[in-house]
Structures are given as C-alpha cells and as structure tokens.
Amino acid sequence: MALFKQGRDQRLPLYQQVRDELLENISAGTWLPDAPIPTESELTKTYDVAIGTIRKAVDTLVSDGLLYRSQGRGTFVRRPDFNASLFRFFRQMSSDGRFVMPTSQLLSRTLKKPPQPAADALKIDVNDKAICLERLRFLEDRVVLTEEIWLPASLFASLIDLELSEFGNLLYPFYEQQCGQLIASAKETLTIKSANTCIAEALKTAENSPVAVIERVAYGYDKTPLEYRISHGAAETFCYQIEIA
Known part of the structure; x- marks a missing residue:
C-alpha cells in the first residue's frame, strides 16, 4: 500500500498523488534548488509504489519545469533564471558596447494596505497589510526602470525591520x-x-511620453503568489526580439 501523508486525495491517480508528495517536498524546501532529489529506487521505497509510477510523477514535474534531469548525475530541482527575463525587453548595453545587468537602489520599504491590483494578484484582502518596495534600476548612471513591488506581509515579515542597505541587488x-x-x-x-x-521624473523623460509597463506575478513551487511587481521603462529603451523556429 502506498505510503502517503494523511489527507492525500485517494481518488487521484497514483502517479498524481506521488507527484503532489514530491511537489510538497520542493515547496517546503526539503529539496532545495540545484540539489538532487532522491533516486527512483529510493523514492519507490519511500512511497511503496512501482518504479513506473515514480517515473511518471517525475516526468510530470520535469514537464512542468520544476525538475530537470542531468545525464549520469540524477534529477535536480530547477532554479529558474529570472535575472535576464525582465531585461530581455530592454537594451542593456553599456557605453563601451558590453551587455551588463543593471544595478538597483531601494528607495523605500513600507507596510501598508495594497491597492486592488496588488491584492488581487497576491490573493489577499485589500485590508490586509503588505510590504511595498520601491526601487530604481540603473545602467551605469542612468535610470532604466522604476519598480513597485508588493509582498504579503504574512510571508515576508522578516523584511519589515531590515535596513534598506541590507537588501541585495x-x-x-x-x-x-x-x-x-x-x-x-x-x-x-x-x-x-x-x-x-x-x-x-524618475526616468528623466517627458511627462505623457510612452513607457513600457511590465506587470509580473511571481509564484512559489506550489503556485502560491508571492510577489506582485510593476516596472516602468522609457519606450525609447524598449526592444522586443524573439526567435521563431
């Protein structure tokens, strides 16, 4: 008999129940990004199911982009690369022609009620407290983006009392x-x-001039919304490019 945590929906296909168990380990941080998960043999013993069931559950998480396989090394928790995501839309070339990642300056960190769009995105009530971060992104000495970032206070309470200088780039x-x-x-x-x-004023551009606006909702491994971010960049720095094969 399969060994699952109490409360697991027994009506689901067995591989789906295993998949949910594996996802719970990822979401809880039991298995960390870039670290290998247990082998198929170990997982069959843990959950007392056939190896084919384990493979189908793992295949589902690989297909979802949460795990990846490395030939001869095992299966690992994927750490998404968001660093280049936002800036694929903006020219990020320095004056000497090098592609660089912009730096940031955190302007403020406040605890207050979120606006409706942020509350909706984070699935919290507008009367709940949220953490708002306001920051600028620079390329050399030029502001290329303004950012307003909202976080549920219940999940990010440890950020409330930190000095602004402690926040990383x-x-x-x-x-x-x-x-x-x-x-x-x-x-x-x-x-x-x-x-x-x-x-x-922040972007050093004319009022009513066109700006590119990127709204992002970021999620945990269990699809819990963790961050709502709205970024503005001058349209003159905007460049969209995609390869279609």
Missing part, C-alpha cells in the same frame, strides 16, 4: 535567504502607457 535570492520563500515561476504582462509625473 537581486531580490529572489534575498527572499530565499531571509524568508525561506522560493520563487519558481512568474507570469508577465507587457503594455505601453503614458508616463505620469512621478514616472517621467
């Missing part, structure tokens, strides 16, 4: 280190709007 590894919250996937929506006074 890359937030997702910082979330993992400080709060144990791992970002596994994200959904982005891109639109073009007009710059309001604040955005125009």
Whole structure:
C-alpha cells in the first residue's frame, strides 16, 4: 500500500498523488534548488509504489519545469533564471558596447494596505497589510526602470525591520535567504502607457511620453503568489526580439 501523508486525495491517480508528495517536498524546501532529489529506487521505497509510477510523477514535474534531469548525475530541482527575463525587453548595453545587468537602489520599504491590483494578484484582502518596495534600476548612471513591488506581509515579515542597505541587488535570492520563500515561476504582462509625473521624473523623460509597463506575478513551487511587481521603462529603451523556429 502506498505510503502517503494523511489527507492525500485517494481518488487521484497514483502517479498524481506521488507527484503532489514530491511537489510538497520542493515547496517546503526539503529539496532545495540545484540539489538532487532522491533516486527512483529510493523514492519507490519511500512511497511503496512501482518504479513506473515514480517515473511518471517525475516526468510530470520535469514537464512542468520544476525538475530537470542531468545525464549520469540524477534529477535536480530547477532554479529558474529570472535575472535576464525582465531585461530581455530592454537594451542593456553599456557605453563601451558590453551587455551588463543593471544595478538597483531601494528607495523605500513600507507596510501598508495594497491597492486592488496588488491584492488581487497576491490573493489577499485589500485590508490586509503588505510590504511595498520601491526601487530604481540603473545602467551605469542612468535610470532604466522604476519598480513597485508588493509582498504579503504574512510571508515576508522578516523584511519589515531590515535596513534598506541590507537588501541585495537581486531580490529572489534575498527572499530565499531571509524568508525561506522560493520563487519558481512568474507570469508577465507587457503594455505601453503614458508616463505620469512621478514616472517621467524618475526616468528623466517627458511627462505623457510612452513607457513600457511590465506587470509580473511571481509564484512559489506550489503556485502560491508571492510577489506582485510593476516596472516602468522609457519606450525609447524598449526592444522586443524573439526567435521563431
């Protein structure tokens, strides 16, 4: 008889129940990103199921992009690369022609009620408290992006009392280190709007000039929404390119 945690839905196909058990280990941080999961043989003993069931469960998580196989080494928890994701839309070339990752400056960190779009994205009530981070992204000495980032206070409480100087340039590894919250996937929506006074001033562009707006909702491995982010960049720096094979 398969050995699952109490409360598992027995109506689901067996491989799906195993898949959910494996996902729970990933979501809980029992298996960390870039680390190998137990072997198929070990998993068959843990859950007392056939190896074919284990393989189908693992295949599902590989297909979902949560695990990856390395020939001769095993199966590993995938750590998504978000560093280049946002900046695939923006020219990130320095004055001497090198491609560089912009730096950041955190302007503020406040605890307050979220606006409706942030509350909806994070699946929290507008009366719940959320952490709002405001920051700028720089390429050399030029501001290329403004960012407004919302986080559920219940999951990121340890960020409330930190000094702003303690926040890293890359937030997702910082979330993992400080709060144990791992970002596994994200959904982005891109639109073009007009710059309001604040955005125009930050980006050193004219008011009502076109800006690219990227809204991102980032999720944990269990699809819990962890971050809502809205970024603005001057349209003149915007460049969309995609290869179609």
